[in-house]
Amino acid sequence: MNIFVCVKQVPDTETKVVPTGDGSYIETNSIKWILNPYDEFAVEQALQVKAANSGSTITVVRVGGVKDTEALRTAMAMGADEAILIEAGDNVDSYMTAKAIKGAIEKSGKNPDLILTGKQAIDDDCLQVPQLLAQMLGMPSVSVVVGFEQDGDGYVLKREIEGGTIEVYSANSPAVVACNKGLNTPRYPSLPGIIKAKRKPMEKWTLSDVGVADSDRRVNYSNFQLPPEKPPGKKFEAMDEGVQASVVSEVVNLLRTEAKVI
Amino acid sequence: MSKILVFSELAGEHVKTVTMEILGKMDGLHADVAVVGDLPQAALDDLAKYGAQNIHCLKGDNLEKYSPEGYAAALKTLIDEHGYDYVFAGSTSMGKDLLPRVAGMCDAGMATEVTNFTMDGGTFAGTRPFFAGKCLAKVEVQGPKPHFVTVRPNALGLNDSTTAGAGTKSEVAVSTGDLKAIIKEIVKGASNKLDLTEANIIVSGGRALKSAENFKILDEMANVLGATVGASRAAVDSGYATHDMQVGQTGKTVAPTLYIACGISGAIQHLAGMRTSKVIVAINTDPDAPIFTKADYGIVGDLFQIVPLLTEEFKKVL
């Protein structure tokens, strides 16, 4: 099987976000980049599918800045076979990203049997690329997937929606599957895996190599700024059992009369 | 003048509140609504009250259950017929899954999960969170029309001063073609509560709960308040709560009117997921826990003592 995994490199979740002076994006100089956490589930799922289908190849694709290739190297250290990096700024939108991935898959010459992605990237939280890519490739897509089984030529996929309800899909192959936490437990990259990853092939293409032009931009982001700080709230000391009842009664009263939320 | 379509989902006899929130912001603009299937009278009344002009009920084969391809094809038919400039939907499970697919069909752009927007001169400009709310940015869409937008539930609020619309209902026959992925079964979640992303009130627990069983004291409070129970990543990673309950950057981003954080210290990634809540109550034994910096009302105390007292107090007043 030809398995493609689309990954993104995002700032670590502990990053303190600071917008640039002109508001065009955030300061990226001292950022620690990681493989998007949801993409780890996609890589792990690809490795499990490969283990069950001998002779499979896992290709990881990433569109983004070239300063650091952390995400692709992590995916290859976990066990992916090869990587494609499409060099672009940090500023590409979802449509350009999906079109670039489509172009890269076609340029690779491999017919995909399965395309895995994370359910969303934790930087822009757009949740668009899996569906856009599926539409562009004429494939079905199932997102927020927490259960994955191969079923003959197709897949049985569990998608999580509101309230923990599960939609069970039957999908034809090839399909785009966007993975959520809970689907599997991603393995750690092993140290020999890290050493081996150095020798694995990584193609580097530009956006124009994969047929994406400036005119493909659909969305503009600007005026990045920190959310307004809240004024300090009221704090009540209630470690002492004697005052607890009165504190609780006062807070509930404030919720009714001052905040008016209950 | 811009023509706007709002895709709406049903919740029982009514449409989801986010539809009315969106319509309320369209005051004075031509806004139609699309739903799949039949529309109960109560829902129709709501939509008209909030300014909906034409209400299209999409009907056809393969639409009994949701599928990204089927619903997208149906919407595309309607869009082509009426030449909409904008298509809006709530940023719900379905909205987030469906709209990018339709956008792809139209080769058009989309703004995901905006928390506010303007339609000055009939042109959309929105605000949306990045990094789960650690910062905000302005979002504008360009290129082929229509432009697509999803809106975070509870973010806009309901606008009281909306002018009523005609509320004319019509049925639209659509054809979806063959589907490559279909729902064969739906397994209801254990909870019949609103999802965290739509909940008006959330009661959330952290590692200080110490066990999955102890979450029942939060359930009791949530039942009194009609709230949904959430959890911090620490509580989920410790196995006290399931992942669909996780609030934060690697969980769900929420914006309820009331968020009650019990025994949550307030790691950056948790704060990112709940900071836009309208009112935050925090209960923690550590007076210097970061959660207190975001709390409107902080109670320094042991949650095992405070939560049952709160539950009793809520019972008295509600």
Next chain:
Amino acid sequence: MTDYNYAPEQVEIREAALKFAKNEMLPRAGEFDQKQELPLEILTKAWELGLVNTCIPTEYGGAGFSTLDAVIISESLAYGCMGMNTAIMANDLALLPIALFGSDEQKKRFLTPFTESYKIASFCLTEPEQGSDAASIKTTLKKDGDDYILNGQKMWITNAGYADLFVVYATIDPSLKHKGITACVVEKGTKGIEIGKAEHKMGHRCSDTRAMNFNNVRIPAENILMKAGSGWEIAKKTLDHSRPLVAASALGGAQCAFDHAIKYAKERKQFGKPLAKHQAIQFMLADMAIKLENSRNLVHKAAWLLDEGKENTKIASFAKAYAADSCMEITTDAVQIFGGYGYSVEYPVEKLMRDAKLIQIYEGTSQIQRLIIAREILN
């Protein structure tokens, strides 16, 4: 001038090891400390990821890490738990003599199985009456036909209760002093090995430490490393390799204490402002940071010298003495910054302080390191 940057794969090795330490070791360090139990499941997982037995060369199935790679791994794992890292390092300490001095046949026989499944090894030098004065060990190896017969007592043997293989130092003739010392490999289950009960310790409580008796244990000649009488040289060279690892462990523990202290100092408020805004605390934190940086530089230099094929005895002792003493100071100050909470087992820093103490003692006390340094600089 030296390049202070890690190579790209060293950055990744560090991140992988640190991720494992933070996710798998750190959250359970307190639990295993209290239970005084060897965390076999965690250690096996570490082995699966290639974090154990860093000294095994590629020809025998190892990853072929440099000494610098190995200290990066040791520091990262110690961040998770110094006690667990002791169990991991003890393998290297026992396998290094074989990796450095074993014959091809011995390496195949003894090292390769450690790359095929998780196995545990022990280094047996110290005796009840000989700690620092290692040259006067009393355990004897007597020739008996083609074999040797091993007799004697060993003390404070890490991993003893679980080891598959022991590297034992004994003398063929006590009157020869260090020239009689001989290193041999003893396999688990050999008749005459008697393993004592687990010691109750102040720190490193999850690591397994026991006394051992060897009662007429028969050792085939092919289990002798190099030749009889070369044990002193083997031990010395082994310690040149292992001291940077142990120093790195002190560094990892100290870094963990420092990170806890920084976080707490920023959060905890006294007199209306965070601790970190009080100059008294700032001075403590600054001193901790200086010691960490100095320790790290010494550890890296001691490892780098070995990788360059250069003599490192003096610098390795600098690193061991300085990093261990600094770890003790840094963890003590971390407890101080936490105040009453620091003294409580509910918070992680008191354990780090208890763990730090052992690193000043084992593998050559801080005083022995200074004796070695004095000998080196006066020669």
